[in-house]
Amino acid sequence: MKRTLQVLNELERGGVIERYAIGGAMGATFYVEPLLTFDLDVFVVLPQSTAGLLSLAPLYEALRARGYTEEGECVFIEGVPVQFLPAYNALLDEALMDARETSYEEAPTRVVRAEHLIAICLQTGRDKDRERVRIFREQAELDMNYLAGVLQRHGLEGKWKQWTP
Amino acid sequence: MEAMDTLKPEIARLFAAKEARRHKLAALPFPEKVRAVVCLQEMAAPVLRARGIKVRVWNLDDRVA
Numbered sequence: 001m002k003r004t005l006q007v008l009n010e011l012e013r014g015g016v017i018e019r020y021a022i023g024g025a026m027g028a029t030f031y032v033e034p035l036l037t038f039d040l041d042v043f044v045v046l047p048q049s050t051a052g053l054l055s056l057a058p059l060y061e062a063l064r065a066r067g068y069t070e071e072g073e074c075v076f077i078e079g080v081p082v083q084f085l086p087a088y089n090a091l092l093d094e095a096l097m098d099a100r101e102t103s104y105e106e107a108p109t110r111v112v113r114a115e116h117l118i119a120i121c122l123q124t125g126r127d128k129d130r131e132r133v134r135i136f137r138e139q140a141e142l143d144m145n146y147l148a149g150v151l152q153r154h155g156l157e158g159k160w161k162q163w164t165p
Numbered sequence: 166m167e168a169m170d171t172l173k174p175e176i177a178r179l180f181a182a183k184e185a186r187r188h189k190l191a192a193l194p195f196p197e198k199v200r201a202v203v204c205l206q207e208m209a210a211p212v213l214r215a216r217g218i219k220v221r222v223w224n225l226d227d228r229v230a
Contacts (some may be wrong), residue, residue, distance in 0.1 A: 080223050080225075138187075
């Protein structure tokens with residue numbers, strides 16, 4: 001995965017993506033026990049095209065040019081299927097902006113904060129998201145003041161109360 | 166009923182140990198957790214494939230055999 005992250009860093013340095021951060025189950029795994037997943041979910045801020053449109057096409061083209069192939073929704077980068085998810089709302093924009101800087105085997109990278117991952121779970125709302133919120137509450141070190149701010153800003157306080165009686 | 170009562174402390178101890186192990190796993194360094202995820206993938210992949218679900222186990226360049 002080190003090489004995968006190095007490729008993501010190269011894409012960011014080259015301006016193909018403006019910013020990225022690991023999310024999804026692998027992002028959660030950073031804070032809690034290892035969770036089974038087969039994809040590396042990567043949230044990305046994409047540069048705007050001259051027409052003002054956001055498109056994953058230039059990113060996919062750049063990866064194809066480096067010899068990486070697509071399979072379904074993922075691109076195989078150095079043995080890891082990566083699913084790119086463009087930031088599509090204010091919560092994801094904020095999650096990317098505030099993502100935690102870290103490193104993996106000396107490769108610098110970013111992981112979405114636990115509090116934002118919880119908010120994304122609340123917003124997505126599937127059964128597995130609810131279970132993930134439970135695991136976060138049980139195992140992760142959370143900044144409850146920061147979480148309260150995220151929930152308030154993105155209108156998720158009601159869902160939080162509903163899921164955490 | 167009596168047998169159930171005698172089992173309770175033992176079961177409670179097992180659940181507590183299980184919980185402690187999950188917290189211990191949560192505290193592992195990230196690269197070790199990633200390797201654990203790949204082990205989980207190796208365990209789950211044959212079951213999922215038997216159900217017709219296409220999955221691929223990650224090929225970690227930095228993995229120690």
